[in-house]
Amino acid sequence: MATDGPAKTPRITYVTMAPPRPARNGYAVRIQTIGNVLARHSDLRFLVLQRGHDETSERATRERFAADFVDAPPQAKWQKGLIHAMAAATNRNRWMEKYGMGALCEATRAAIEAHKPDVVVLGSLSIYSIKDRLGLTDQRIIIDHHNVESVNYDRMAATRKGPSRIAPMVDARAFRKLEHDVAGVREHWAVSDTDRALLERIMGVEILTVPNVAQPSAFEIDPKGTAPDAPPVIGFMANYEYYPNVEAAFELFRIVPMLREDGPSFEAFAMGAHPSEALKAGAAEAGVTMTGFVDDPRPLFERFSLLLAPIRSGGGTKLKILEALAMGLPVVTTEMGSEGIPIAREDIGIIAESNADLAAACRALLGDRARLAAMGARARTWARSNASLDVLEPTIAASMARIAEDVAAGKLA
Structure with a gap:
């Protein structure tokens, strides 16, 4: 009893x-x-x-x-x-x-x-x-x-x-x-x-x-790459054993050359474990550095100016996006990528659907570094209150x- x-x-x-x-x-x-x-x-x-x-x-x-x-x-x-x-x-x-x-x-x-x-x-x-x-x-x-x-x-x-x-x-x-x-x-x-x-x-x-929620370590990143005088760097991070991440990476490889045609000079990185040979080849052709798994990603994260996540499938709240926001990085992504996260309402990134519009969003942010820095600061403030x-x-x-x-x-x- x-x-x-x-x-x-x-x-x-x-x-x-x-x-x-x-x-x-x-x-x-x-x-x-x-x-x-x-x-x-x-x-x-x-x-x-x-x-x-x-x-x-x-x-x-x-x-x-x-x-x-x-x-x-x-x-x-x-x-x-x-x-x-x-x-x-x-x-x-x-x-x-x-x-x-x-x-x-x-x-x-x-x-x-x-x-x-x-x-x-x-x-x-x-x-x-x-x-x-x-x-x-x-x-x-x-x-x-x-x-x-x-x-x-x-x-x-x-x-x-x-x-x-x-x-x-x-x-x-x-x-x-x-x-x-x-x-x-x-x-x-x-x-x-x-x-x-x-x-x-x-x-x-x-x-x-x-x-x-984002890991505590994400909030410890110093977002140096968002500073107005920092070299522009576009980042993406994922585990490439998951099909929606592979799909998003190939979309990234299509967007980067479009952005280079008439946009600012920049570096682009795709981080994460288990990239296939096809992904490595696609990255090389697009001029994207594919790092594989990085034991200490902090130095590279701190160089990022924004996260570009052209997500077309999958479900749930995307942790890669929450962690980027916690790092103080603006996010450029799709409606599906922003699912469950008020990116547009809070002005902590830009939502677009076509590859051309995603490239235009990156171009706009990299061309207005004061706006990018302010957006990154709002992103971290939002993440502290909503994703910790x-x-x-x-x-x-x-x-x-x-x-x-x-x-x-x-x-x-």
Whole structure:
């Protein structure tokens, strides 16, 4: 029988599809920042379901968080193809199938049971597809939606041609089913009010906004490149394992030569891990320096005058844009790139759609350095108030307090 008394600190297992440290992409930034806040309000343990074994990531994660890892061994292409085909044939989510069977499933379930969590936070909608096989019930699940997945994959399908459209179309169908199936879990977290409204319309339940925020290190950047007398530098940053980022990079390679035709002299950089040979070749032809992953990006970030992000697909609030704003950099992007961020309303960047208009926006800012510097200062001020850890904390603290009350009342027994 439950007794009255002070609420106990809730035990939380945060199941993710990548390690939170080092944060080399938007997904890792999201789970790292949420993990930082959860650790202050719960007994938190990460459970990382990752492809292969990465000793560096494990060590970096365990230096900051309590964590367990379940590593999926490499699979031959025919094995992946078979698993994906079976999932598609039954309208299941293909991304987690390997963790729903055999030794990987047993190891994942054992890690959860060993921690004895009050609630499990799923760091991807995909993970819900194996929740029964992991012994999880809806009343003990929070889903952290990194974007509206069905919309995300619909957009990716819309920008592709021919047979390459098939995979995202299949994924969109599977995610639409999942979005219907998950409506009854304990809580849903969305990355912005825009995503919250979309998810509420799809699911018909209340969604909480737990906003994407920039890492504290972004606010420590000295935006020297926005100064009126600084050499102009256009920057882009992304992880190139994600198709919308690859697509945006190729758009960047089309815009830069247009801007050089009748614009000011400038340098252009595309930063980030896992660029393909095709991306490297496209960058070289366009006169864009592709850096690959940079261990210490600060010196280069401090040279940037603006971020150019010609985003045509994808979903959710773009962390690369939030981090650029936190660095004090104006952003030139599309409506899709600015989703969930009031760039035009706050005058912290320029929104345009065509490549010609994006080039014109960059030309206008690089040609009016006083305007660019003022815009960058407003960007950092906006980010401090709207995209820092302080913004994330109240909603997560309240969620953990509700869990603690339910544990004390015996509602999760």
